[in-house]
Amino acid sequence: MKLISCKAAVQLFVNRSMQTELANLMDIGPLSEEDKAALVRLLSDPDQDVYRSIRLVLLNCGMDARSSLRLGLDSDDRLVRQRSWKLISFLDRKSADVDFISFCKRGGENLNLEKGVWSLVKTTFPHINQESYQKILEGYADRVRKYCDPQQSFPATLMAINRVFFNEEGFHGDKKNYYDPQNSYLNRVIDRKFGNPISLCLLYLFIAKRLSLPLVGVAMPGHFILRLQSSTFNIFVDPFNMGNFLTQSQCEDRLKRCGFGFESEFLFPVSPRRILLRICSNLHQIYQKAKRFDERDRIQKYLINLAN
Secondary structure: OOOOOHHHHHHHHHOOOOHHHHHHHHHOOOOOHHHHHHHHHHHHOOOHHHHHHHHHHHHHOHHHHHHHHHHHOOOOOHHHHHHHHHHHHHHHHHHHHHHHHHHHOOOOOOOOHHHHHHHHHHOOOOOOOHHHHHHHHHHHHHHHHHHOOOOOOHHHHHHHHHHHHHHHOOOEEOOOOOOOHHHHOHHHHHHHOEEOHHHHHHHHHHHHHHOOOOEEEEEEOOEEEEEEEOOOOEEEEEHHHOOEEEOHHHHHHHHHHOOOOOOHHHHOEOOHHHHHHHHHHHHHHHHHHOOOHHHHHHHHHHHHHHHO
16 A cells, blocks of 8 residues: 655644544555654644644554654754654563563563562663663772672672662662652662662662672562671661661561561572562552553553563
């Protein structure tokens, strides 16, 4: 079927009664690059009805519209630049969404946790420079090595991590806005230097991994912590509270005070899949409470794929 011309596209979209025309446009098949470029130029129209219609058609093109939208970023028109960027971000978030769901469907319980966490981050922040954040973590690990040899003393290494992470870098738990969704995304936690228990545990864990420290996540009810296991001792670490070291009895007391009682499995190591599931469960509750239903529904898809 013959594709619509650029001129015809322009004529369609400047027409304010475009319901029938829009439906016809979406039914005629893929648009040419010229057609898409014309639509991008029309993003300059301040009329919201026109913008919504153009947006719908461009998004219907999927990632095929991305190159034309990229050209829109160089436009002299501010609206074209702003709207092109919004549409690119929307498409890239959709792509990241597909990638994360694909990641969730494979790997069993022992998924690559760090890869999974950054994949989740990209579903909200698709344009982050992941490598730069990972270099920051490498830098923290290098600074820990200057204070001690991680293979000589695990407790000394934990204290060195605390020194770098909390004392020098100033990371701390966000007790003021605990349910801010940004606290669940590692890029924002690194940027702002505060987060929720599980996000701070993850950063701590990823630093420890670079130091070959046998640290694992512990999904206690109501509070995520870490556990260092060796042949001679167990140390529990609470990054949300400045890396406090806890004994098992102290963990048991906390659980009882919070009304959970105590079961030994509460202090067992948790798999990477279960960690991702807990992050997504937290986000689902946060978005539900904030009535951000589009975000809630997006996270619901992740929960389903992680639970299966």
